[in-house]
Amino acid sequence: MAESPAEGVRGAAPSSRAIAALALPALGVLAAEPLYLLFDLAVVGRLGAISLAGLAVGGLILGLVASQVTFLSYGTTARAARHYGAGDRRAAVAEGVQASWLALGLGVAVIAVVQLIARPVVSAIADGGPVADAGLSWLRIAILGAPAILLSLAGNGWMRGLQDTRRPLRFVVVGFAVSALLCPTLVYGWFGAPELGLPGSAVANVVGQWLAATLFCRALIVEKAPLTPHPTVLRAQLVMGRDLLVRSLAFQACFISAATVAARFGAAALAAHQVVLQLWSFLALVLDSLAIAAQALVGAALGAGQADHAKLVARRVTLFSTVAALVLAGLFAAGSTIVPRLFTDDPAVLHAIVVPWWFLVAQLPIAGAVFALDGVLLGAGDAAFMRNATLASALIGFLPLIWASLAFGWGLAGIWTGLSTFLVLRLVFVGARTLSGRWATTGAAS
Structure with a gap:
C-alpha cells in the first residue's frame, strides 16, 4: 500500500x-x-x-x-x-x-x-x-x-x-x-x-x-x-542524465577557458583568478544546499499533485537563498582587505585579486536566486530546459567575453564580466521559466 x-x-x-x-x-x-x-x-x-x-x-x-x-x-x-x-x-x-x-x-x-x-x-x-x-x-x-x-x-x-x-x-x-x-x-x-x-x-x-x-x-x-x-526506468534515468551531462560539460568548457585565458595574463593574474574562483565554488556549495532542499520539496509537491504548493516552495526557497547570498556578499565586502591575505601575501597577486573580488561580491545575490531556481527546475525534472538554458548562456555570454578578453587584453575584468553575464543570462532564462509555470506539471515520474 x-x-x-x-x-x-x-x-x-x-x-x-x-x-x-x-x-x-x-x-x-x-x-x-x-x-x-x-x-x-x-x-x-x-x-x-x-x-x-x-x-x-x-x-x-x-x-x-x-x-x-x-x-x-x-x-x-x-x-x-x-x-x-x-x-x-x-x-x-x-x-x-x-x-x-x-x-x-x-x-x-x-x-x-x-x-x-x-x-x-x-x-x-x-x-x-x-x-x-x-x-x-x-x-x-x-x-x-x-x-x-x-x-x-x-x-x-x-x-x-x-x-x-x-x-x-x-x-x-x-x-x-x-x-x-x-x-x-x-x-x-x-x-x-x-x-x-x-x-x-x-x-x-x-x-x-x-x-x-x-x-x-x-x-x-x-x-x-x-x-x-528495470530497463524502462534505467532508460528514463539515462535520458535525464544525458541532459544534465551536457549542462555539466558546458560549465567545464567555460571554467577551463577562463583559466586558460587568465594564464595568458601572467602568474599573478592566474593565481588571483583561482583564489577568487575557489571561493566562488565554496560559496556555490553553501547556496546549493538550499537548491537541494528546493529539489526535494518541489518534486514531492508536484508528485502529490500540488502545483500551487510547488510554486510556493519556489518563491520561499528563492527568497531564502537570495537573502543568504546578500549576507555573504556583505561579509565578503567587509573582508575585502583581510580575507585575500589568508590565501597569499604576494603583493602582485593581492593587487590582481581586487578586480575579481568585487565581481564576486556583486554576483552573489544573483547567484543566490539562480541556484535556488536551478533547484526548483531540477526538482520538477525540467532537465532539457536546464541544458538548453546553460548552453545558451555559455555560448552567448561567457565564452565570447572570455576569448574577447584575450584578444583585446581586457584581463581579469573581461573574464569576470563574462562570468557575470553568464549568471545574468541564466537568471533571465530560469526566472522566465519559473514565472511561466510550465515546469509545474504534476504526477509521479514516468
Missing part, C-alpha cells in the same frame, strides 16, 4: 525550519569532500613537491570523472521526490535501486577506460617525468573507487527524494572519517602499517569511498525494494 507523503508537501509554504532541516545536512555532505581533500593535501604535502604535484594531477582526473556523473544524484532526487510526493515510497526507493545499478555499470566502465588511457593522459597533463609517474601510481589505485563514488551519488539522490538528508550525511562522514584515519597511517607507516607513501593516500580514498557506498547499499536493502534492474 502506498504511503502518505510528508506533511510538508501540502498546505502552506514550508517553514524556515523545514527548509533548514533539509539544507543543513545537505551542506554537510557537500562540504565533506572538499574538507577531506584539503586534509589529504596536507598529509601528502609533507612527502615533497613531486608527490603533491602527482596528487594534484591524479585528483584532477578523478574529480573530472566524478563531476560529470552528478546526474546520478540530481536526476534521481527529482524522480524519487515525485513518487514520494505521490505517496508511493516503494517506487521512490525503486528509483534508487535503478540508479545504483546504473552507477555500478558506469563505475566499472570508468575503471576500464581510465586504466586504459591513464598513462597518456597523465603524461600530457604533467608533461612527463617524475610528476607523471607519481600521478599515475595514485590514479591507478584511486580510480578503483569510481563505482563507490557513483553509488554514493545515487544514494544521496534517492534519499534526498525521500526528504532524508541526515542519513546521507552520516554515511559520507563515516566514509571520510575512515579515509582520514587511514591516510596518514598508510602514507607514513604509522602503528606498524606499511609505509606506502603517495599510493597510501589512494588506498585510504578507496577504502572510505567503498565504506560509504556499502552503507548506501545497505539502506536500499533495508527498504526491501526489488533489486532487479
Whole structure:
C-alpha cells in the first residue's frame, strides 16, 4: 500500500525550519569532500613537491570523472521526490535501486577506460617525468573507487527524494572519517602499517569511498525494494542524465577557458583568478544546499499533485537563498582587505585579486536566486530546459567575453564580466521559466 507523503508537501509554504532541516545536512555532505581533500593535501604535502604535484594531477582526473556523473544524484532526487510526493515510497526507493545499478555499470566502465588511457593522459597533463609517474601510481589505485563514488551519488539522490538528508550525511562522514584515519597511517607507516607513501593516500580514498557506498547499499536493502534492474526506468534515468551531462560539460568548457585565458595574463593574474574562483565554488556549495532542499520539496509537491504548493516552495526557497547570498556578499565586502591575505601575501597577486573580488561580491545575490531556481527546475525534472538554458548562456555570454578578453587584453575584468553575464543570462532564462509555470506539471515520474 502506498504511503502518505510528508506533511510538508501540502498546505502552506514550508517553514524556515523545514527548509533548514533539509539544507543543513545537505551542506554537510557537500562540504565533506572538499574538507577531506584539503586534509589529504596536507598529509601528502609533507612527502615533497613531486608527490603533491602527482596528487594534484591524479585528483584532477578523478574529480573530472566524478563531476560529470552528478546526474546520478540530481536526476534521481527529482524522480524519487515525485513518487514520494505521490505517496508511493516503494517506487521512490525503486528509483534508487535503478540508479545504483546504473552507477555500478558506469563505475566499472570508468575503471576500464581510465586504466586504459591513464598513462597518456597523465603524461600530457604533467608533461612527463617524475610528476607523471607519481600521478599515475595514485590514479591507478584511486580510480578503483569510481563505482563507490557513483553509488554514493545515487544514494544521496534517492534519499534526498525521500526528504532524508541526515542519513546521507552520516554515511559520507563515516566514509571520510575512515579515509582520514587511514591516510596518514598508510602514507607514513604509522602503528606498524606499511609505509606506502603517495599510493597510501589512494588506498585510504578507496577504502572510505567503498565504506560509504556499502552503507548506501545497505539502506536500499533495508527498504526491501526489488533489486532487479528495470530497463524502462534505467532508460528514463539515462535520458535525464544525458541532459544534465551536457549542462555539466558546458560549465567545464567555460571554467577551463577562463583559466586558460587568465594564464595568458601572467602568474599573478592566474593565481588571483583561482583564489577568487575557489571561493566562488565554496560559496556555490553553501547556496546549493538550499537548491537541494528546493529539489526535494518541489518534486514531492508536484508528485502529490500540488502545483500551487510547488510554486510556493519556489518563491520561499528563492527568497531564502537570495537573502543568504546578500549576507555573504556583505561579509565578503567587509573582508575585502583581510580575507585575500589568508590565501597569499604576494603583493602582485593581492593587487590582481581586487578586480575579481568585487565581481564576486556583486554576483552573489544573483547567484543566490539562480541556484535556488536551478533547484526548483531540477526538482520538477525540467532537465532539457536546464541544458538548453546553460548552453545558451555559455555560448552567448561567457565564452565570447572570455576569448574577447584575450584578444583585446581586457584581463581579469573581461573574464569576470563574462562570468557575470553568464549568471545574468541564466537568471533571465530560469526566472522566465519559473514565472511561466510550465515546469509545474504534476504526477509521479514516468
